Every structure is written in C-alpha cells, then in structure tokens.
Amino acid sequence: LGGERFVVTPGFTNAHHHTSGITYFQTGHVDMVLETWLSQMSNAARSDRYYNELASYLKHIRTGVTSILQTDNPHDAENWVRAAKDSGLRVMVGIAVGGKTDQSFFDSFDRLWKKNITPESRIRLFFAPWGVHWASDDLLKAVAEAAKKYQTGVHIHLSETQYQTGGKRFSESLTEHAQKLGFFGKNVSCGHCVWMSDTDIDLIKQSGASVVTNPASNLRLLSGVAPIAKMVRTGINVAIGMDGLAFNDDEDIFAEMKLCWYIHKGVGKTPEGITSEDVFRMGTINGARAL
DSSP states (O other): OOBTTBOOOOOEEEEEEOOOSSOTTTTTOOSOOHHHHHHTGGGSOOOOHHHHHHHHHHHHHHTTEEEEEEEEOGGGHHHHHHHHHHHOOEEEEEEEEOBSOOHHHHHHHHHHHHHHOOTTOSEEEEEEESBGGGBOHHHHHHHHHHHHHHTOOEEEEESOSTTOSSTTTOSSOHHHHHHHTTOOOTTEEEEEOOSOOHHHHHHHHHHTOEEEEOHHHHHHTTOOOOOHHHHHHHTOOEEEOOOOHHHHSOOOHHHHHHHHHHHTSOSSSSOOSOOHHHHHHHHTHHHHHHO
C-alpha cells in the first residue's frame, strides 16, 4: 500500500450533506441568505433522484470519502437507500421531519428500517428533524425517544443563521430550549452551529453531542463563521460536512478541510485557532464518532 506518489489514510467522512445533481449557482440562485434561498427552491431544476444520489456518492468516493450522512425529504428515501447500496459507501440516511408530531412519519420510518436495515448493512437510518425552530416540542421529544428505541442517531440543523437564535419564538437560545426538552445526547449531531453563545457551547459539551461544521456553505449563504476553535478547545467532538452542491458548489472533502483550516487558524504570532491535525481528525475519526 502507498508508495512514492501515494499516502494511505483513513477514509474521510462527510457528516452533513444534501445531494443535488446540479448546483443552484447554475440555476441562477446566487448570493442569497439561507432563508431567501429556501424560498426559491421550488424554481430549481430537478433531476432523477436515484441517479442524482448515485452521482454524488461516486464523487465522494473519488475524493476519499467512505462515509456520509445524507439528509433530505422522506418521500425520496427509497431512492437514497437504493443508490447508497449500489455505491458501496457507508451511508447514514437522515429522514427529515418538521412541524408537529405525525405518527405516519414514524410508521414510514419503521417500514424503511425493517426493509433495509440489518446488522451487516452499510446503510443506517437516522432521524433528522430540520431544526429546533422548525419542529414542535412534542416532535423533538418523540424523535429523541424513537432514536432510543431503534438505537440510532439523530441529526439536526442548529443555529445556522442569525435569524435562528431563538429569540423571537423562545425566551432562550435554540440550544438551551432543546436541552431542556432532553433532546441532546451522545447519539445527536448538530449541523452548522454558527450562532452559538458560550452557554450554548457548554451545553453541547455537557450533553456529549457532536457538532458538524460546514465552512463553505456557511460562507456561500452569508451565514457566518462558526466558533469552531472554541468548540475544539472545549472538548466537543467537531466533524466536517460539505452540505452538498446546492449550498457550496462543490463536493471535495480536501477543499472543505483546507477552507476549514484557513478560516479557523486565528491571527497573530500565537494564534489560538485550530491546527492541521485538528482538521484531519475532524474529517476522519471525529466524523466517524459523530455518525
């Protein structure tokens, strides 16, 4: 293994992703904040979901990714699972849910689980509520309980933009609110986490949950720069996600890790940022732990 031109490394992990066969830059949706971008999604070009997923998975393999957490709407789940099986990747399929508690969602999840999940399977099903602010308290509690039943993971978008700080709906941050519901735990990973206070960071650390940073997406959608260096120093398990072509116009884990390192290195003669070793762990072992 290896040689003069090659180095052997662990497989890389993309711990937060939404696949798309065509970038939204190509369809004219550029320079928008997330909330505006979401309102334009219905006008975007569509492609066959199976081939869409399969093409994305194969591009992941080309850049050394061996594990991925893919989240999207539940009506496409069968296509994701089929593409994941055909690709050879280890795929955590995050079944998205929002709004109020709906038993039909959990019934659908159970059918998918029984049809596709075995102890030997490379495919796992995760629960993936869209966000604390996009889900009722009862739904978040139900998801947390269901994850225990299936002994599986939960992935959620958390405090991605400055409009998702919780102030307008709650008298506390989204992190504080979810913690009071008993939502967080070691089986939970939180995507983005850009607008996090010191209190929020401490709560995530205490709960054992992981954070998945998406630097290119957060810059592309004008969301900001997450306090990743502080999270790493606090001892939180921080992984890396690419978030998909739709959000960062690329699917290259090395480019994502490089950008992550550059924007979180810090400044001055004695910077207090992250190191290249930190970033390598974020793209490998930390991602594995988050999934």
